[in-house]
Amino acid sequence: MRLTVNGTEHEVDVEPDMPLLWVLRDELNITGPKYGCGIAQCGACTVHVDGFAVRSCQLAIGDLQGDVTTIEGLGTPDNLHAVQEAWIEQQVAQCGYCQSGQIMQAADLLAANPTPSDEDIDAVMGGNLCRCGTYPRIRAAVHAAATKLQGA
Amino acid sequence: MASLGKIARRTFLIGSAAIAGGVAFGVYAARQPFPNPNLDDLSEGSASFNPWVIVDNERVTLIAPHADKGQGVFSTQAALIAEELDIELDQVEVSFGMPDQAYFNTAITEAAAGFPMYDHSPTAERVRGFLGGVAKLAIPMMATGGSSAMPDVYTKLREAGATARETLKLAASEESGVPVADLRTERGAVILPDGTELPYTALAARAATLAPVTDVALRDPSQWRMLGQPMDRIDIVQKSTGTLPYGIDFRTDDMRFATVKVNPRQGGAMNGYDASAAEAMPGVERIIEITGGVAVVANNTWRAIQAANAIEFDWGAAPYPADQAAHWEHLAGIFDDEHLNAEARVEGDVEAAAGEEITGEYRSPYIAHAPLEPLNATILVTEDRVDIWTGHQVQQFVEQVVAEITGHEVDNVHLHNQFMGGSFGHRLEFDFIRQAAEIAHQMRGTPVQMTYSREEDFVHDFPRHITMGRGVAKVLDGQVNALDVQIAGQSVMRSQMGRMGLSLPGPDTQLHEGAWDAPMFNLPNFRVRSYLTEALAPVSSWRAVGAGPNVFIFESLLDEAIHAAGADPLEERIRLMGHDVSVGVLEAVGDMCSWNGANIGEGRGRGVAYGFSFGVAVATVVEVTNTDGGIKLDHVWVAADVGRVLDPVNLENLAQGGTVFGLGHAINCEITYADGMAEQTNYHAHEGMRIWQCPPIEFRALENNPKIRGFGEPPIPPSAPALGNAIFAATGQRIREMPFNKHIAFV
Numbered sequence: 001m002r003l004t005v006n007g008t009e010h011e012v013d014v015e016p017d018m019p020l021l022w023v024l025r026d027e028l029n030i031t032g033p034k035y036g037c038g039i040a041q042c043g044a045c046t047v048h049v050d051g052f053a054v055r056s057c058q059l060a061i062g063d064l065q066g067d068v069t070t071i072e073g074l075g076t077p078d079n080l081h082a083v084q085e086a087w088i089e090q091q092v093a094q095c096g097y098c099q100s101g102q103i104m105q106a107a108d109l110l111a112a113n114p115t116p117s118d119e120d121i122d123a124v125m126g127g128n129l130c131r132c133g134t135y136p137r138i139r140a141a142v143h144a145a146a147t148k149l150q151g152a
Numbered sequence: 153m154a155s156l157g158k159i160a161r162r163t164f165l166i167g168s169a170a171i172a173g174g175v176a177f178g179v180y181a182a183r184q185p186f187p188n189p190n191l192d193d194l195s196e197g198s199a200s201f202n203p204w205v206i207v208d209n210e211r212v213t214l215i216a217p218h219a220d221k222g223q224g225v226f227s228t229q230a231a232l233i234a235e236e237l238d239i240e241l242d243q244v245e246v247s248f249g250m251p252d253q254a255y256f257n258t259a260i261t262e263a264a265a266g267f268p269m270y271d272h273s274p275t276a277e278r279v280r281g282f283l284g285g286v287a288k289l290a291i292p293m294m295a296t297g298g299s300s301a302m303p304d305v306y307t308k309l310r311e312a313g314a315t316a317r318e319t320l321k322l323a324a325s326e327e328s329g330v331p332v333a334d335l336r337t338e339r340g341a342v343i344l345p346d347g348t349e350l351p352y353t354a355l356a357a358r359a360a361t362l363a364p365v366t367d368v369a370l371r372d373p374s375q376w377r378m379l380g381q382p383m384d385r386i387d388i389v390q391k392s393t394g395t396l397p398y399g400i401d402f403r404t405d406d407m408r409f410a411t412v413k414v415n416p417r418q419g420g421a422m423n424g425y426d427a428s429a430a431e432a433m434p435g436v437e438r439i440i441e442i443t444g445g446v447a448v449v450a451n452n453t454w455r456a457i458q459a460a461n462a463i464e465f466d467w468g469a470a471p472y473p474a475d476q477a478a479h480w481e482h483l484a485g486i487f488d489d490e491h492l493n494a495e496a497r498v499e500g501d502v503e504a505a506a507g508e509e510i511t512g513e514y515r516s517p518y519i520a521h522a523p524l525e526p527l528n529a530t531i532l533v534t535e536d537r538v539d540i541w542t543g544h545q546v547q548q549f550v551e552q553v554v555a556e557i558t559g560h561e562v563d564n565v566h567l568h569n570q571f572m573g574g575s576f577g578h579r580l581e582f583d584f585i586r587q588a589a590e591i592a593h594q595m596r597g598t599p600v601q602m603t604y605s606r607e608e609d610f611v612h613d614f615p616r617h618i619t620m621g622r623g624v625a626k627v628l629d630g631q632v633n634a635l636d637v638q639i640a641g642q643s644v645m646r647s648q649m650g651r652m653g654l655s656l657p658g659p660d661t662q663l664h665e666g667a668w669d670a671p672m673f674n675l676p677n678f679r680v681r682s683y684l685t686e687a688l689a690p691v692s693s694w695r696a697v698g699a700g701p702n703v704f705i706f707e708s709l710l711d712e713a714i715h716a717a718g719a720d721p722l723e724e725r726i727r728l729m730g731h732d733v734s735v736g737v738l739e740a741v742g743d744m745c746s747w748n749g750a751n752i753g754e755g756r757g758r759g760v761a762y763g764f765s766f767g768v769a770v771a772t773v774v775e776v777t778n779t780d781g782g783i784k785l786d787h788v789w790v791a792a793d794v795g796r797v798l799d800p801v802n803l804e805n806l807a808q809g810g811t812v813f814g815l816g817h818a819i820n821c822e823i824t825y826a827d828g829m830a831e832q833t834n835y836h837a838h839e840g841m842r843i844w845q846c847p848p849i850e851f852r853a854l855e856n857n858p859k860i861r862g863f864g865e866p867p868i869p870p871s872a873p874a875l876g877n878a879i880f881a882a883t884g885q886r887i888r889e890m891p892f893n894k895h896i897a898f899v
């Protein structure tokens with residue numbers, strides 16, 4: 001089976017019902033997307049497929065259509081995406097385990113809605129669980145990222 | 153936290169031995185530092201002045217041994233050293249180091265001294281000092297828990313930085329001929345009077361030949377460059393780019409992925425299983441019997457989980473009541489002398505006290521830890537050594553537990569502690585370590601990563617203990633005149649220590665923590681009694697431990713009494729409090745929210761609560777509106793006194809996160825047992841809080857506490873009662889049981 005992740009093409013030998021998350025993590029060693037629940041309840045596994053946020057624990061590799069971008073492909077420590085910049089400035093992370101998914105979801109939100117209200121943020125980010133409770137800072141960071149992207 | 157009982161037990165033995173063998177030796181040995189473990193395999197030309205600082209010709213490495221489960225202690229430990237070392241955080245490497253007795257936690261025994269943590273009297277301090285010294289001799293325990301990291305390291309890490317700095321200056325003086333007094337240090341270099349910079353790395357070889365300079369004075373906080381200022385956490389870029397490896401992300405060549413299933417009726421037997429279907433599934437390499445269950449080893453975690461789900465099990469019965477109702481019934485029946493854990497506080501005479509009586513019964517359910525990163529451990533067993541990659545709060549015990557299983561000498565077992573995707577207390581437990589070790593022991597030569605499925609993480613959690621509280625309050629002349637609180641619950645410490653093969657003599661103070669030590673010195677009649685059972689489900693330390701349920705019980709009862717007295721909830725609390733630091737946080741939170749009574753208009757209300765845990769006084773005000781869609785949390789204000797603020801941004805994050813954690817579980821979460829099994833097996837049934845329920849949370853830190861304190865847990869206890877009290881103010885409905893959503897709808 002072939003797939004493109006962060007611009008690189010890969011060939012994997014797996015059964016078609018294996019979720020994309022586990023192809024990424026255990027076959028390709030791309031560990032930015034996290035396993036939290038496996039049942040679409042936490043959002044830690046969120047990646048982009050052709051630019052849209054999807055829960056990679058729910059997408060069977062056999063059903064994948066499109067290019068995959070993970071947190072590692074959104075931006076890097078040397079070349080940060082605006083959302084990552086905002087996340088760093090607001091010092092959002094505590095344990096940080098949910099934050100790959102939060103950032104991927106927020107990037108998708110801002111692509112669709114460049115100036116979200118708190119209600120918009122709550123509606124779109126509601127599926128991304130943060131057990132450490134960083135929600136006040138996530139809201140602030142989404143607003144800050146919106147401002148950055150507007151200025152860009 | 154699990155260490156407390158063991159320390160208490162050993163205390164007695166060592167205490168007697170010390171007296172028999174001569175106290176002088178005991179005191180001497182207790183004051184001697186442990187040998188510096190870095191010296192064991194230091195390369196030529198490198199210098200290590202103490203267990204926390206290593207300098208070689210390329211880099212400066214700081215050792216930050218306390219485990220980081222998200223509370224930011226990795227960064228703060230480094231900052232404490234760097235402040236005195238005169239180096240910037242972007243110039244150093246920071247490492248958790250390897251477990252060693254040199255890193256033993258001097259503060260974790262404080263809570264076991266039997267004095268409330270606000271008691272700084274000479275007697276209390278002497279006992280704490282003695283316990284610390286004795287604990288060092290008995291079991292130097294390297295552990296992160298009980299919000300003790302900052303009290304433990306606040307002085308010793310700054311001393312480590314200062315010692316290293318002065319030794320490097322001495323090396324520079326020898327090298328340059330300039331007297332030490334004329335040298336300064338800045339940005340990782342010693343600077344000569346003519347402006348020449350000698351980087352620390354260039355001085356390493358000479359410094360290595362010198363005895364460390366230990367006679368150094370610490371700087372006054374007014375001179376600090378970075379401590380006390382907002383700091384960028386050193387892990388923040390990695391955590392924002394998906395590049396920080398957690399335990400679950402550990403990868404190495406030829407590794408295998410495994411998962412386990414053990415009896416969901418915790419502690420019950422496995423009567424049999426049929427793995428024939430699982431054996432034939434793709435990627436499955438081995439099915440291994442482990443203690444109480446079965447492990448599947450595969451070449452991919454998902455395949456291992458699929459195969460484990462395909463095994464048919466015959467599980468034995470649970471060694472505790474099968475259904476939840478029986479747990480509550482059992483608790484209701486232990487308020488008697490036979491089950492008395494302690495009469496922990498007695499002031500005046502609650503029975504003879506005059507006043508109108510208010511009574512209430514309160515319940516706090518089982519709740520799961522459920523850190524977002526499921527428990528996991530990677531272990532490689534070879535003939536001569538064992539390597540473990542996992543995130544754990546009691547590092548040295550991990551090595552011991554694994555050594556017992558693999559048969560290696562403990563010295564040949566090496567834990568590489570990893571960043572944790574949360575813990576909330578679950579990573580104080582050892583079952584997942586034992587299971588991973590049993591698997592790796594049978595897979596010698598192959599590194600195996602064992603990961604719990606989320607479902608296994610839930611059903612095999614040891615949740616927060618259930619607690620039932622009964623209270624009688626008396627109000628007289630518009631004031632609270634008496635509070636009589638009885639708390640029945642499980643002993644978290646005994647349950648947890650029992651799994652470590654240890655016993656806890658005497659009462660478990662966590663059973664009344666947060667109630668017995670409420671510093672309400674102006675309450676004339678005050679009694680707290682606790683009752684203990686060990687007959688229910690196995691439980692463990694859950695963030696804030698006993699204070700979580702107990703502050704809910706205590707502050708709800710107090711609020712009922714204050715409303716019955718017709719007094720103001722904030723003013724009456726301030727009146728009852730005879731403790732300046734606590735009055736300070738109550739006044740601060742009142743100021744922050746412009747407190748003007750609990751009733752703020754039709755369908756709206758405010759609740760205040762106070763909590764004292766791990767030495768920190770916290771006051772929380774919650775404001776709610778009763779809308780058509782249910783209770784909406786409008787705003788929260790939190791004031792706390794940690795003695796000294798080291799990183800205001802991280803502290804605010806912990807205040808907000810802890811409040812979300814406390815509120816979310818109070819509203820939404822419980823673990824209930826049916827047929828001996830936890831009924832909640834994933835986040836759909838136990839989610840904590842989601843962003844749309846989260847109100848704005850404002851925080852103010854005070855610095856009047858005479859001692860520095862940790863803040864990972866203290867924000868939690870007052871959040872639940874503050875919300876319950878606000879709901880009462882808004883609706884007139886008093887909720888005496890968590891989770892609140894069983895009794896009222898939330899937006």
Ligand code: FES
Nearest residue numbers: 037038040043057
């Ligand atoms: S792991 Fe995919 S949503 Fe939780």
Ligand code: FES
Nearest residue numbers: 096098130131132
């Ligand atoms: S930062 Fe820990 S789960 Fe979100």
